[in-house]
Amino acid sequence: AAGVIQSPRHLIKEKRETATLKCYPIPRHDTVYWYQQGPGQDPQFLISFYEKMQSDKGSIPDRFSAQQFSDYHSELNMSSLELGDSALYFCASSFKGPNYGYTFGSGTRLTVV
């Protein structure tokens, strides 16, 4: 079965650079979520989109932005990168709510040097 696809798997950037992370949800899933997991930390919710509209916002820095496109894929744009942005970024998708279960992608590991 198709899963949530994230790209790239690994990304190394320098401070103050920008990064774009992509997420391709499971076909027919209508909601995409982004989470950030720092080293040894629990995943923290960043932002979500439902039917291409932002539906909820968590602890996402102002330097970050995200959108969901007409084909339902989503991109997380990160600017002015800081060392503290180094983390594993997960995307998850769901259909009509958590009752049907979230499915997580394998994540993008961002390292800022």
Added chain:
Amino acid sequence: AQSVTQLGSHVSVSEGALVLLRCNYSSSVPPYLFWYVQYPNQGLQLLLKYTTGATLVKGINGFEAEFKKSETSFHLTKPSAHMSDAAEYFCAVSDRNYGGSQGNLIFGKGTKLSVKP
């Protein structure tokens, strides 16, 4: 607002012993509860979830959890630990949005399970 507390950041059991990972939640609305497992350098895999109905939920790999509303708990158990169960386990509650969309997940801090031979 919802929150999740996982008691014990690290649990160690012997192979073949009972696994018990504790999770307590706080929620002002009937919760959706989840357990996820994360192996090193990998993503989050759903073990099981409780939404409505039967309070004893069976998941993959022989794990199960019981929703106890009176205790606001959703502890994860497995009768007999296997070496391959060594991983980090996250309990999560869904911040449901009754307005039509779906809530995001609020995770506990995680419990690292070690299995000794």
